[in-house]
Amino acid sequence: MNFQAVLFDCDGVLVDSEAITCGVLRDMFEEQGWRMTLTECMQRFVGHTVKSQRALIEANTGVPLTDEWLQQFFERRNVQLEQRISAIDGVHDAVQHLSDQCDGRIAVASGADRYKVEMMLRKVGLHDFFAGRIFSGHEMPRSKPYPDVYLAAAAHLQVDPVQCLVIEDTPVGIAAGVAAGAAVWAYAQPPAAHEPLMQAGAKRVFTSMATLRLS
Incomplete structure (x- = not known):
């Protein structure tokens, strides 16, 4: 048509951008004890907002997904994107x-x-x-x-x-x-x-x- x-x-x-963003996400999850490869992180999160995956994140990290954590993620993500996009x-x-x-x-x-x-x-x-x-x-x-x-x-x-x-x-x-x-x-x-x-x-x-x- x-x-x-x-x-x-x-x-x-x-x-x-997706590998850059998921790299930051993976690193921050690892800091909370949830370890995965970049490929696994991309399979789980590409196409989704982080907030929409709250239940999955909290189940695997064992800690609440707070606004402060999300803000830290956005800040770290933006630094990497500005340098590498x-x-x-x-x-x-x-x-x-x-x-x-x-x-x-x-x-x-x-x-x-x-x-x-x-x-x-x-x-x-x-x-x-x-x-x-x-x-x-x-x-x-x-x-x-x-x-x-x-x-x-x-x-x-x-x-x-x-x-x-x-x-x-x-x-x-x-x-x-x-x-x-x-x-x-x-x-x-x-x-x-x-x-x-x-x-x-x-x-x-x-x-x-x-x-x-x-x-």
Whole structure:
């Protein structure tokens, strides 16, 4: 179909941030006695907010998940992201192409907090593409897998969600896009498995931003 707008997730789609964030999370869990590999941490937490996994965290650490601990996590995470964040390979050209194709009707709809999203986009030179069209799940009644952040982005662009293409990389995010009524294409960095993304509702899985084209 002819999409009228493209809505991008941020982490793992625009910026290569998930291993950095989960590395900090893993280290902080280890300080509380819960040990796991980075791969295990990513399998458990990528696509989810930390707060949404409160029961799992408290069951494995044996201590309450406090606001103070979350604030420390955000601070340590931000330091690492500011030092190490990079763009997904080829994403600048892909975003430029899709912006041209949709007459600028593109937006970021992330489950992350606004500070993190805007800081990362500035660091990698993508912020100007999305200025004024950045939406955070932290500012919505419900975060992903609920559709709220995608519905808000589509409404701002004045485009029916059914006419929007969502670009995601996790089953949780794909579920949010599908629930919004949009078509979802999933980006999978090799060697990520495609099957869970398709099972979540992705219409297409692609492995290179160079192939992200509407036509």
